[in-house]
Amino acid sequence: MLLLVATALAACQPMPASDAQVPAPAPQQSSASAAxxxxATACAAQGGKMLPQGRMQTERCVIAYADAGKRCTDGDDCLGDCRIGDVAGAPAAGTTAVGQCHADSSRFGCYTTVEDGKAEATICVD
Known part of the structure; x- marks a missing residue:
């Protein structure tokens, strides 16, 4: 019986430090490496402006795109997304569609993206 108790207690001992696995630190990422x-400094260097965004009105870097308003049928046609801004008049997802290149890097609001000449599902990001 005493041997059983000693064995059970020995199982509760901590692992030696040499066997312990220490997790690697997460890589550092620049908060403004992308729009x-x-x-604010990195944003300005990219030609952007810090603007309140989303429901929480958090200041985020927004970069204006030179091809804003250009007719498009795919996101690859634009510096940003190819979107249909009028969600009330947007075609159903999967149907043929033509959009316009989005004006800036803001991801907030309601919109329908166009990929491969077809409308995607309308989303609202807040």
């Missing part, structure tokens, strides 16, 4: 970042 939408929160670093």
């Amino acid at each position: 939408g970042g929160t670093d």
Whole structure:
């Protein structure tokens, strides 16, 4: 009986430090390496402006696109997304559609994207 108790208690001992696995630190990422970042200096260097975005009105980097308003049938036609801004008049998902290149890097609001000449499902991002 005493041997059983000793064995059970020995199983509860901590692992030696040499066998312990220490998780690697997560890689650091620049908060403004892409549009939408929160670093004002990096945003300005990319030609963007810090603007309140989303329901929480968090200041985020918004970059204006030179091809804004250009007719498109795919996101590859634009610097940003190919979108249909009028969600009330947007075609059903999967049907043939033509959009316009989005004006800036903001991801917020309601819109329908166009990919491969077809409307995607309308989404609202807040």
